[in-house]
Amino acid sequence: MGNADLRDVAVIEDVPFDSLSGSVVAVDAHNWLYRYLTTTVKFTADSVYTTDDGEEVANLVGVVQGLPKFFEADVTPVFVFDGGVTDLKSDEVERRREQREKAEQRRQEAEESGDSVEAARLDARTQRLTDTIHETTRGLFDRLDVPYMEAPAEGEAQCAHMAAVGDVDYAGSEDYDTMTFGSPLTLRQLTSKGDPELMDLQKTLEKHEITYEQLVDVALLMGTDFNEGVSGYGPKTAVKAVKEHGDVWGVMDADDVYVENADRVRELFFDPPVTDEYDLDLDVDPDIDAAKRYVTETWGVDADEVERGFERIEDSLVQTGLDDWT
DNA sequence: CGTCGTGA
DNA sequence: TCACGACGG
Numbered sequence: 001m002g003n004a005d006l007r008d009v010a011v012i013e014d015v016p017f018d019s020l021s022g023s024v025v026a027v028d029a030h031n032w033l034y035r036y037l038t039t040t041v042k043f044t045a046d047s048v049y050t051t052d053d054g055e056e057v058a059n060l061v062g063v064v065q066g067l068p069k070f071f072e073a074d075v076t077p078v079f080v081f082d083g084g085v086t087d088l089k090s091d092e093v094e095r096r097r098e099q100r101e102k103a104e105q106r107r108q109e110a111e112e113s114g115d116s117v118e119a120a121r122l123d124a125r126t127q128r129l130t131d132t133i134h135e136t137t138r139g140l141f142d143r144l145d146v147p148y149m150e151a152p153a154e155g156e157a158q159c160a161h162m163a164a165v166g167d168v169d170y171a172g173s174e175d176y177d178t179m180t181f182g183s184p185l186t187l188r189q190l191t192s193k194g195d196p197e198l199m200d201l202q203k204t205l206e207k208h209e210i211t212y213e214q215l216v217d218v219a220l221l222m223g224t225d226f227n228e229g230v231s232g233y234g235p236k237t238a239v240k241a242v243k244e245h246g247d248v249w250g251v252m253d254a255d256d257v258y259v260e261n262a263d264r265v266r267e268l269f270f271d272p273p274v275t276d277e278y279d280l281d282l283d284v285d286p287d288i289d290a291a292k293r294y295v296t297e298t299w300g301v302d303a304d305e306v307e308r309g310f311e312r313i314e315d316s317l318v319q320t321g322l323d324d325w326t
Numbered sequence: 327c328g329t330c331g332t333g334a
Numbered sequence: 335t336c337a338c339g340a341c342g343g
Contacts, residue, residue, distance in 0.1 A: 004327055005337090038343075174327075234337045 005222040006176035008235035009215075011203035012188075014195045020170075021074040024282060025187055026159040028173035029079040029148065033129060033137060035174060035191040036062025059133045060295045063140050064309035066191060071316035076282050078168060079141065079148035081134065082155045083273075088226040088264060089154070136299060143291040144313070149278045157181045157272035167280070170198075179204065180219045180269050182212065208239050216269045217248035220259050227265045230257045288314055 037058055070077045141148050151158035159171035160181035171183040178186045179201050186199040205212060221238040223229020233241065241251045248262050292310055296303045 007327090176327095232337070236336060 003176060003223065003225060005235050005238075006180070006219060009204065009208070009218060009222075009239060010176065010179060010199050011207050012197050012199045015187075015198045017073045017075075017195050020187075020196070023169040024076045024078060024167075025070075025170040025172040025190070026162045026168040027077045027079050027190065028155040028159050028171070028175065028178070029081045029137070030129060030155055031173045031175060032066065032079070032191065033059055033062065033133065036066055037129070037133075039191075056130060056133065057136055057299045057301060059129075059137050060140055060299055060301055061305050061309075063137055064291075064295065064306040064313075067144065067146065068309060068312035068316055069190065071313055076284060077146065077172070078162070078280055078282075079146065080155045080158045080162075081138075081148065081150050083150055083152045088261060088268060139298075140291060140294060143294050144286040144288075145281075145284050146286075147280045147282060147284070149280070152275050153273040154181075158274050159183065160186075161272070161274040165276075175225075177225060180216055180224065181272060182269070208243070210239070210243060213270075214242050214247065216266060217242045217251070219269075220248050220262055220265060221251065224265065224269075226268060227259065227261050230259060233257075286313065286317065 067077075138148065149158075154177075156171070156173055156175055156177045159168075159173060160178045160183035162168045163171040163178075163183040163185060170185045170187045171178040172187045172190050174188055174191070176186075176199070179199055182201070184201050186201075188197040188199060190196055201212070201215075205215060208215075210218070218238045220227060221230050221233040221241065222235065241255060242248065245251045245254045248259055248266070252258060252262070288310060292303075292306070295301045295306055
């Protein structure tokens with residue numbers, strides 16, 4: 001599962017947020033939400049985010065806190081939700097499900113033995129994105145007029161496709177997969193405070209003097225979300241081997257190693273299930289009052305929790321409105 | 327996913 | 335120098 005190995009292969013540079021003004025970014029919704037759920041929830045009481053029915057709606061707080069970052073920088077996000085999971089990934093998803101169950105079991109044990117700190121820590125690992133979380137996030141986006149769409153399969157693949165055909169300026173995801181899926185430019189760290197990172201496919205290929213196909217083969221050797229990779233192949237060895245032997249088949253042949261499902265995973269990265277059928281209205285015109293009512297009245301979130309976020313959204317709208325006149 | 331200690 | 339595994343968040 002050495003996905004972060006790609007970081008050491010990729011050319012990544014910091015970009016000032018204000019240099020992104022006026023751009024459009026296709027954000028992998030699952031990633032983005034996950035980020036807020038694991039951070040936001042961890043440091044606050046459960047009761048704030050749980051409705052009377054026991055539904056977890058921490059995502060609503062996360063969305064309200066996360067959107068201002070885009071608005072304030074005059075960056076338009078298009079959120080891309082995951083569709084069906086491919087066969088290849090289902091193995092990986094299954095493994096993660098098992099890991100979650102193990103973590104949940106340990107969490108319960110910790111809770112029973114009165115170790116609340118340990119229980120809270122393990123709780124962060126058991127967070128998962130429920131159907132309710134997806135539905136209520138869409139509901140809030142509707143009221144805030146934030147554009148979103150459904151991917152046929154992997155959200156990262158759809159984001160990468162939209163960036164590749166030029167319908168958006170960047171893909172946005174914390175994962176490195178978007179580059180393997182062919183996104184020319186990927187923005188990372190859209191959730192945290194500081195400046196984002198820009199991951200550049202072309203510069204990465206130039207740096208190593210390899211083709212895009214070879215980059216995918218490098219990823220295959222190191223391991224991706226869809227395959228195991230080969231033990232002993234990290235960033236350096238994988239790049240060197242692929243350059244030396246041309247492609248992953250050459251490496252398998254020369255080094256006497258085996259990459260499982262190499263042909264199928266390759267094909268997935270080259271030609272993933274994506275759609276061109278979307279109609280994005282990028283003219284965002286939020287109904288703040290409706291959004292507030294949705295979060296606090298419909299879902300019972302404490303008004304205090306989202307007040308600051310809504311304030312920032314409102315202010316950023318006034319700000320961009322003024323900018324338009326100057 | 328990032329960091330850091332370990333060991334080849 | 336590089337890769338791996340464990341652990342913290």
